[in-house]
Amino acid sequence: MKKTLARWAADVWYKDAFLGILLLPLAYVFSDIVRVRRFLYRKGFLKSHTLPVPVIVVGNITVGGTGKTPLVIWLAETLLASGYKPGIISRGYGGLSETWPQVVNKHSDAKKVGDESLLIAKQTCLPVVVGPSRVESAKRLLDGFDCNVILSDDGLQHYKLDRDIEIAVIDGERRFGNGYCLPAGPLREPIERLGSVDFTVVNGDKYADHEVSMRLVGxxxxxxxxxxxxxxxxxxxxxxxxxxxxxxxxxxxxxxxxxxxxxxxxxxxxxxxxxxxxxxxxxxxxxxxxxxxxxxxxxxxxxxxxxxxVKAVPEATFGQQFLDLLKQKT
Known part of the structure; x- marks a missing residue:
């Protein structure tokens, strides 16, 4: 059933424009809710939690994978090589643990903590904490480990956690599908949201000068x-x-x-x-x-x-641009 629904959604969002149009009224309601929610956080009516260390969020505005986890691993390695002590938080999507947050290491069970977080822990050997609340995960990370910068794998829409740098990752082949918000299309937020992020990284060929290209090699x-x-x-x-x-x-x-x-x-x-x-x-x-x-x-x-x-390989200038911005924020 899950495979059938996933294929149906992909057809609607990336192939069959007519079905997406039928769902547009619901998409308009969804996008309005998203805009209002973000406005409330921006104006302080809904509170964001600020941490004592810089927070870097790597996410996307579409449903499904775009290559953000390999980029998180690359960023973690870049930070390490530059003298930082990074820690990583994630949702732990698919994890069935009865208690959260959970500390993840290379011996953790993917069924409990999720596949992406286990992959990150195995490849980086860095502190990784997962849970539905990224604020609680970040607190657990800072309480239990010596970290001076936090990378959030996904969480672009998790506005309860304040962030210093936002990086949005785009699938260079599928881009934004039909361009509609859920459920008519694959967008979690309207495309205009990309205008407020610090970097837009394209997994594939970039379309615009302000985008950063990235390849996955293996x-x-x-x-x-x-x-x-x-x-x-x-x-x-x-x-x-x-x-x-x-x-x-x-x-x-x-x-x-x-x-x-x-x-x-x-x-x-x-x-x-x-x-x-x-x-x-x-x-x-x-x-x-x-x-x-x-x-x-x-x-x-x-x-x-x-x-x-696979390894993420962003274009050559991105690493220094990222580190320069981080220095400005701290």
Whole structure:
């Protein structure tokens, strides 16, 4: 059912303009509510919590993945290399923990804390705290760890937490779909919201001079059971399965194609709770998946299951621009 609804929504938002038009009255109501809510926070009628350290929010204005988590990891590494002590907070989407906030490390259970937060903890080895309230997560982070800057993975619309820098990430292929707000389109906020962020990072080719381009690169597969790395080129000519439960699965499949692979592809909704039967097709052919999906499959993976880690590579000038702005804010 979840897969069917996700595909239906994608068709409405990115392909079938007529169905989106039918839902426009609801979209207008939604966008008005969003504007009023933001106005109330901006004017102080609804209170935002200010932290004693700078807060950097990396989010998007569309439903679904845009590549913000790899960018958060890149930003964390950039901050570390510049002498900062970053900590990371996230919603922990999909996590089923009974108590929040939760501290995440590389040994955490993705079912409890969410796939993206576990991926971040594994790749960065930095303090990560997740929970529905980013304010409470941030407090827990500052109480328990020595951090002097906070990165928020998502949370552009979580106005209870005041922020010093806002970075919006856009899917360069799908952009804003039909341009409508929910439920007629994929927008969480009207496109005009991008006029108030500090940086607009495009995962792909940028359309305007003020945008920052970013690529996700990966040319290696890692065995889920053994951690053995293998160049993707060694899978060329083999019959392979490729699966992805991310916001835009086609982006992952195209990455494999660019590395010369021809795979049978299997798309799943973002944050899909994989089980054993979801990654088996009755054969022993190699199965390639994203690293975000792999953290949910470690308990039942077999020797032919591999994941493909990717790294964010923003355009060359972005890192210094980001650090310069952070210095201005502190």
């Amino acid at each position: 040319d290696t597969a890692v065995n889920i059971l053994t951690d053995e790395p293998k160049p993707l080129q060694q899978f060329q000519g083999l019959d392979c399965h490729a699966l992805a439960g991310i916001g835009n699965p086609e982006r992952f499949f195209k990455l494999l194609e660019m590395n010369g692979l021809s795979c049978m592809t299997h798309s799943f909704p973002d944050h899909y709770p994989f089980g054993r039967d979801d990654i088996e097709w009755g054969d022993d052919k190699p199965v390639l998946m994203t690293e975000k999906d792999a953290v949910k499959c470690t308990g039942f993976a077999k020797p032919y299951h591999w994941y493909v880690p």
